[in-house]
Amino acid sequence: MIGYKLKTEQKDLLIGQQFAPDQYFNPVPNIDGVYFIFEGEVENCVNEEFMWVKDLPTAEYVPPIINNL
């Protein structure tokens, strides 16, 4: 899956922030601990404060090893 790659400081800015009414960013790490957001967040972002996410670089997202709960 293609995602939008975040730097650490960008991830910290986005966590739990609104990108549209009642919709929130949820950066998640890949297998290497690099954080990503995804198309639904970037395309639907209407918060002027975070419009820069539309310029983020894209990369293949490889999820971390799944923890069997």
Add this chain to the structure above:
Amino acid sequence: MKIGLGIGLVNKNFSGSGGATPPVNTVSPVISGTTTLGSTLSCTTGTWTGSPNTFIYGYQWRRNGVAIIGANSNTYVTVIEDSEAVITCVVTANNCNIALPSNTVAPAISGTAVVGQTLTTSNGTWDGTPLTYDYRWFRGSTLIGTNSNSYTLLQADAGNTSNITCIVTANNTAGSANATSNQIAQILTVRTSAFLTASAISNATIRGGLNTFDIGLIANSLDTKMRAVYPFVADGADNNARALQHRWNFMDARNLDAAFRLAFSGGWTHSSNGALPNGTNAFANTFLVGSAEFNTTSFNHLSYYSRSNTAKVFEYVMGSFDGIGNHGMIIRRDTNLGFLVSDYPSGTSFRTASATVTDGRGLFLGSQTGSNLKLYKNGSVIGSNSSATLNAAQSTRSIYIGALSQPITTSFTDKECAFASIGDGLTDSEVTSLNTLVTNFQTTLGRNV
């Protein structure tokens, strides 16, 4: 211009049958007004006796004793021809040839078509001078109310084809006649109305589907067992508008965390078919905390309807997990599909009802009643565990849809959600009833499996 007295005349057609007596003029009609050109003259009826003592009056204005064509009301506006003339008015009283009431404009019902609200009908417009009116309210052909021009809607009236009408009967001394009001077809439940208002949904199909669903919930006493129901319906213009419509809890359509409306995080696609999580970071917070809502004495259920047949391993569709092992209630898929309830630290004695499922579409529901933990697919038991009594605290985190507790787990689902519910544990027959309601609801919306 000179004005003469009004003259009272008995109706010539009086028959005198049945003990009736003809009208007798005891006080003559009187004309009032000024004699200037263009002024309005008025004529009283005078005073009359007779049996019956209800009269219909006729008027004929005369100029020098000659009838003025078209001057047949109790008022007359003078014209140039009236100069130097004597104007009189002949009043005729009639008490035997009173016509039956005749409806010219049908009665009209007004009011809000929601259970608990009051509908009111007008009388309509009638010829024949009705003296009184009677009212009969109908739901279809069933008489539901009499003797009032208003009717307060009951739960039994709720429906999409309720067809509420009122027959208004107009009465005078000659008899009675009926007229039927307009028809109020759809009566919404209180909950459906509140949900539609909150979500700003106007689509008629959704409106009818929700109304039927709620009527079914109430009829099966399932409404008292639901803490939250998410129907995932939307008619908004774009993804963000539809997200705002998908968030509402049908059982409590208030924009509050305490009303358990959803907040979406991560990448979701919102459509008229439901809410589609991206399987990578999308979840919805119900704000419904396992330890607060699902204690050791309550019996609980979760349900999730999807048309997706994806088969991710370790896929957590819906539930609550505190990150340290207290799982709360979970619908998940690892090698099997499972419904899990646990109050134990991680790694010990999960209480699970599970089944191997190759087709992940439909309504999956996990329910606990007493020590019985069951997993259902489309209303039928597919897994059970009869030794699943809870005896300790559950997860202190919210129940999430599309994942467990963000950001601890990475086990997000990619199954589209078109219905979810959270509430008390359900019996087999209650699950069957709920499945029927959900299936019919999805069929109405054209998104059934």
